[in-house]
Amino acid sequence: MTAPPRSVAGSPADSRPGAAAPSLPSVTATTGSSLAVQVMAAVRRAITAGEMEPGRLYSVQQLASAMDVSRSPVREGLLRLGEAGLIRFHRNRGFEIVEVSPTDVAEILAVRTALEVPAARRAARLAQPEELGRVRAQWEALHGAARAGDLEAAAEADAGLHRLLLLLAGNSQAVQLVERLRTTTSFLGVVAAPSRRPVGELAREHDALVRAVLARDEAAAAGAMREHLAATAQRLVAQALRAQRAPEERVDELTAQVWDAAAAGY
Amino acid sequence: MTAPPRSVAGSPADSRPGAAAPSLPSVTATTGSSLAVQVMAAVRRAITAGEMEPGRLYSVQQLASAMDVSRSPVREGLLRLGEAGLIRFHRNRGFEIVEVSPTDVAEILAVRTALEVPAARRAARLAQPEELGRVRAQWEALHGAARAGDLEAAAEADAGLHRLLLLLAGNSQAVQLVERLRTTTSFLGVVAAPSRRPVGELAREHDALVRAVLARDEAAAAGAMREHLAATAQRLVAQALRAQRAPEERVDELTAQVWDAAAAGY
DNA sequence: GAACCGTGGGTAGCATGTCACCCACCGGCG
C-alpha cells in the first residue's frame, strides 16, 4: 500500500562501523501505520528482547539497514524516543539506550499517584451511570484475562481501566500524560513478573478500587488507588533493581527505601 | 553556512492551494541551534502574532518556502509540535493549529496543582540550606524583574522558581512534565496580561510561598502553592476565554466555572 | 436542475544525495 517493496541494498554481512554492534534489532513485522511508529515499536521490542543494550552506541544508518527501510522514518522515530528520554544522542557518534533507573521508576509512579488518586476521587463523584457500566465491563475483562492467565491481555485491561478512570475524572491532559509515563515504564519489560502469582493478585488489587467507584465512595476510591499504585510501584522498582544486578537479598529493602523516598508527600 | 540561499520559488502572490492562507509565518531570524528548533519558535511566534490561526490548513512546503529552508527541518519541528498536541496533521491535506481551549488550560493547571502542591511540601521538608539560598536568589530575581517592569524576565524567573522547587522535591520526571505543560500554555500568549498590575502582583503571590519554604513550613508552602496556581489558572483561563471571543461581561463568571469544574478534588 | 464520476493539483511520507563536523586511529617528531 504505502511502501513499495524497494530492492534496497541492505547490509551484506559486514556491519563494520567502528563501535557499532552486530545486533539485529528486528525488522518491521507489524503493519500498523507510519514507518516511524513501527520503528519505535521495533526498537522497544529489541530492548526488551535484549538485542539492544544501554552500553553500546547505535546509529540511524545501522538500524535503517537492519530494518530494511530508509533513514528518514528511522531518524524520525528515534527522535521521538529521544524526546521521551528513552534514548540519548551523542552528536556525530550515535545514540545510546538510556537505562531506566529504579529511581526514575519510583518518580514516575509518584507522579502517577499525584494524578490518579485525585482522578479516582473525581471519577467516583462525577461518573454517569452508563460510564460506571463501562468501568464494570473493563474490570470484568481484566478478571477474564487473569483467569485465562493471559498476562498481556491483563496488562492491557489494567491500562484500559486506569485510562477510563482518568477519563471519567474529566481531565484529558492527565490521560495523555499518564499514557506517556506508562510507555516509559513499559520499556522495562513488557510484563511485570514472569509467572509468580501476579495475574490473580493484579486483578484482585483492582477489586476494592472498582467497588469504591461503583459505590461512589470517593474516599475509598482514592485510598484504593493509592494502595494499588504503591503495590505496582514496588513491583516495578524491584524489577528495575534486578535489571541493574542488585543483590537479590537486598532487593526488598532497597525497593522500600527507593519508593518511600520518592513517594513521601504525594 | 548551512543553507545556501536558494532562489526559492516562494508563492508570488497567488496562494492558490485550496484552503491555504497568504500568511507569512516569519522567517528564521534567531540563530540558535538546529533549524527544526528555530522552526518551532517561528511557528509559535506566528501563532501568538496572529499570523497563523486555528481554522486554516497549512502545509510543510508552504512554511519551508516562506522560511527559506528545506522541508526536512520544517517537518521535523512540526512533528514535535504535533506530539505536544499543538498542531494536528491531516494526512495528505496539511496541518492545522490546535486551539487551546479554556478547558484545556484549566486541566493543565489542575495537573500542575496535583504535581506542584506536593512538590512544594517536599521542597520545604527536603531542601538543603544552600538550596534554600538558590530559592531566595531566584525569588529576588523575580522581584527585580517585576520592579523593572520586564514582563518577559519576570515570566522566566517565575518559571525558574517553579522548576527549582520541583527539583528540590527530588522528582526530575515531574520537572520535565511541568516544563512540557508550560510550553503548551505559553502558546496562548507570551505574556499574560498586557499592562494591568500583574507584574507586582505576580511577584507578591510568590512571597508567601517562598517564605513558607524558607521557614520549612510544609503546610503553608503547600497552601501557598495551591493559591498561587489557582490565581495563575484564572488568569490564563480568562485569557483563553477572551481569545475565543467570549463576551467580556461573562468572562469572570465563566472563568470561575471552568476552573472550579477542572480543579475540584486536586 | 441534481447526482455522478473522471481528472488534476496538492500533500504527507519515504528514499536518497550531500555536507560539515567529530572522533579514533596512526605515523612521525621530539
Next chain:
DNA sequence: CGCCGGTGGGTGACATGCTACCCACGGTTC
C-alpha cells in the same frame, strides 16, 4: 618511549527527488 598533528571513516542535519493518496472542481449524464 610519549606526545601531537594529520587523516579518514562515520554520523547527524539538511536538501531534494519521488510516489501513493486525497480532495476539490468541473464536465457529463439522467
